[in-house]
Amino acid sequence: MGEAEAPRWLAGPGVAGRRTLALVAGVGRSALFLGATLRRMFARPFRGRLVLQHMRFIGNRSVGIVLLTSTFTGMVLVLQGHNALSRFGSEIYLGPLVALSLIRELGPVLAALMVTARAGSAIAATIAGMRVTEQIDALEVMAVDSVQYLASTRMLAALLVVPMLTAFFNLAGIAAAHTFGVSVLGIDGGTFMASIRDSVELSDVNVGVAKSLLFAIFIAWVSTDQGYHATRGAEGIGRATTTSVVVVSVLVLAGDYVMTALLL
Amino acid sequence: MDEYTRTEISVGFFVIAGVAAIAYLSLSIAGVQLFAGHGTTVTGRFASVGELKEGATVKIAGVPVGNVRSIKLERYAAEVELGIADTVAIPADTIASIRTEGLLGEAYVMLRPGGSERNLASGERLGQTESAVDIVDLIVKYALEKP
Known part of the structure; x- marks a missing residue:
């Protein structure tokens, strides 16, 4: 009995304390990473070609899924709305x-969730793969700023591309609602569009754009952070991917509530 | 074609379409206040505006020609400012009345132009106004005054 052993009943609180500390430290690490990412967004050398590649990956490749989901969203909105x-x-x-639901709420949120599912997960997996195969260390050895190279370029690309995807979502949703409403439900197409033009104001569009910019930050931030700080080999890649999708989805929905409460 | 990479071209298409979509949303769908800014501004005093709200439509013969800029209380009456498109002349003896679309629809301002030779200039006052009709008031009146 050299050292006094901690009594058994203290083990529980000890574990809880370690977990809490790890959680708090994780939040702090992510926040610092976000700061570092944003600071390097326009740093020199400006990697325009890389930003273009990320815009293509996050933007162009998401157009299909965004148009597909928005079509069904617009159709279900007009169906439910007509029924009620x-x-x-x-x-x-x-x-x-239909138009205000899409422009103020569903467009930004669903477009962000689709981009997360398609591009966010892939970003986390790619960067986590680079981390566990020590490619990020190799970048640092070559005196390349890895945060700028991997995270800032993606942040800039997401900020440019997500509002545009949201606009596609809104327009395709309204178009689908219009087509479906006129051809299946027999509503008057002219009245439908005229009432939209009458009721939607620029402030509604601005709310949607503000939301989509916030969600773009969430997507780029969490997926690059999870990938960048991945550990433990192949398992770590999977964990980074899953965590980033779950965390971004929760942040988007919670952030949507906060933005709506603030901007309404 | 060799001067540009596939990435540049496809991102170019994406950005052009994206900017066009955002522009269409904010310019056409959101209809950037057609009659705001310029146009004639006339005011009218109403005993009651009912459910009329700022931004409501102003119509002549059912055709939208402008919207309600502001509603203020002045000497216990509602002072309503109407913004009307430049292209429409408002004769001096025009009557303004507040109506609702259907029984329960939105309130709007209906203008009935008179025959006066003189047109109102910006900032002038509409002489004759008719207040909003309160359906509930009418029902109560009818129920109580019935013999």
Whole structure:
């Protein structure tokens, strides 16, 4: 009995304390990483070609899935809205219902979730793979700023591309709602579009754009951070991918509530 | 074609389409206040504006010609400022009344132009106004005054 052993009942609190400390440290590390990423966004040498490649990966390659999901979103909105509003003879509000739901809420949120699922997960996996195969160390050895090279370029690309994808989502959703409503539900297409033009204001579009910019930061931040700080080989890659998708999805939905509460 | 990479071209297409989509959303869908900024501004005093709100439509013969700029209380009456498109002349003896679309629809301002030779200039006042009709008031009146 040289050293006094900690009593058994202290083991529980000890573990809890270590976990809490790890969580707090993880949050701090991510926040510092975000700061480092944003600071290097326009740093020299400016890697324009890399930004273009990331824009193509996050933007162009997401167009298909964004258009597909927005079509169904627009159709279900017009179907539900028509069902609810026709009971009160208020079909004239169908257009504003569809357009405002899409532009203010569903467009930014669903587009961000689709980009996360498609591109965010891939970003986390790619960077985690580079980490565990020591390619990031190799970058540092070559005097390349790895945070700028891997994270800042993707942050800039996401900030440019996500608002545009959101606009595609909104327009395709409205177009699908219009087509479906006119051809299947028999609503008047002219009234539908005129009521949208009457009710949607520039401030609604601005709210949507502000949200999509915030979500773009979430996507680029969490997926690069998770990849950059991946550990433990192949398992670490999988963990980084899963964690980034889950965390971004939660952040997007929570952030959407906060933004709506602030901007309404 | 060798001067440009596939990435440059495809991102170029994406960005052009993206900017066009955002522009269409904010310019056409959001319809950047057609009558805001320029145009004639006339005011009218109403005993009651009912459910009329800022931004509501102003119509002549059912055709939208402008919108409500502001509603203020002045000497216990509602002072309503109407922004009307430049292209429409408002005769001096025009009557303004507040109506609703259908029984429960949105309130709007209906203008009935008179025959006056003189047109109102910006900042002038509409002489005759009719207040909003309160449906509930009418029902109460009818129910109580019935013999």
